[in-house]
Amino acid sequence: MITLRPLAEGGREWARSVVADGFGSTMQMRPGRTWEDVTALEGLIAEVDGTPAGLLLYEDDGDALEVCVILSVAEARGVGTALIDGARDVATSVGCRRLRVFTGNDNIDAIRFYQRRGFDMVALHRDFMDEVRTQKPDVPVIGESGIAMRHMLELEQLLG
Numbered sequence: 001m002i003t004l005r006p007l008a009e010g011g012r013e014w015a016r017s018v019v020a021d022g023f024g025s026t027m028q029m030r031p032g033r034t035w036e037d038v039t040a041l042e043g044l045i046a047e048v049d050g051t052p053a054g055l056l057l058y059e060d061d062g063d064a065l066e067v068c069v070i071l072s073v074a075e076a077r078g079v080g081t082a083l084i085d086g087a088r089d090v091a092t093s094v095g096c097r098r099l100r101v102f103t104g105n106d107n108i109d110a111i112r113f114y115q116r117r118g119f120d121m122v123a124l125h126r127d128f129m130d131e132v133r134t135q136k137p138d139v140p141v142i143g144e145s146g147i148a149m150r151h152m153l154e155l156e157q158l159l160g
Contacts, residue, residue, distance in 0.1 A: 002053070002082040007043035015039045015055055022071050024139070029132050030068075030102040031125040031152060038068050044086045046072070046079045054079035056087055064156070065091035067101040084117050091159055098156050104129065105151040106143030114155045123154035 007015060016039045019026050028038040035041065038057055046054035053074040059066045067087055072079040084099075091099055101119065103110040115121075129149045133139050143149040 001048070002078055003047050004044050004082060004086040005047065007045055007055070007057070011045050011052070012039060014052055015043065015045075015057070018052075018055055018071055018073060019057075019069055023069075025136065027136060028068055029135060031128055031154075034135070035068065041068055043069075044083055044090070046082050046086075048074055048077065048079070053077070054083050056083040058087055058090065060091075060094055060096060063096060064098045064100040065094070065096045067099060070101075080113060081117065088157075088159065096159065098158050100154065100156045102152050102154050104143060104149050105153055106145065106147035106149045108145055108147070111153065111155075117157070119155040119157045121153055122156050125152040125154065126150075128152040 016026055019039050026037045026039050028035045041057040041059055043055060043057040045052050054072040055069065056067060057069040059068055065087060070080060070083055087099060099119070101114060103114070127150055129139065129151065139149065141149060
């Protein structure tokens, strides 16, 4: 059974560790925004049998709740879906009209995941990964599935 809880100070070290392992650092970028330490954001931890199994970090801009990080350490168990459902609940409770997320053009699994959960592609940010590499030179040129990492996709889900 998957349970969600808010990310509290006690979970920050675990969050820093899984984000650094998953992304190479705690710095995150998307068009128009850089987080020097994305783990300082609010978030949700998914637990399976009391053990952390996933993390979602978000930022509320009033109109949209942006999913800045979503990670599952227990693949194919429903952790990601539970986290998106939790983000939707948070967004609704604070009056946001939409959920928003950004992902690289190479991340076919993420693109499929978001679309299956009701997200629509709303923008293509051409060649944004070149900008990312100026701040994070360890980001590879070729990403998942042998696809060149060039662009960033913006997806959103309208709420209510």
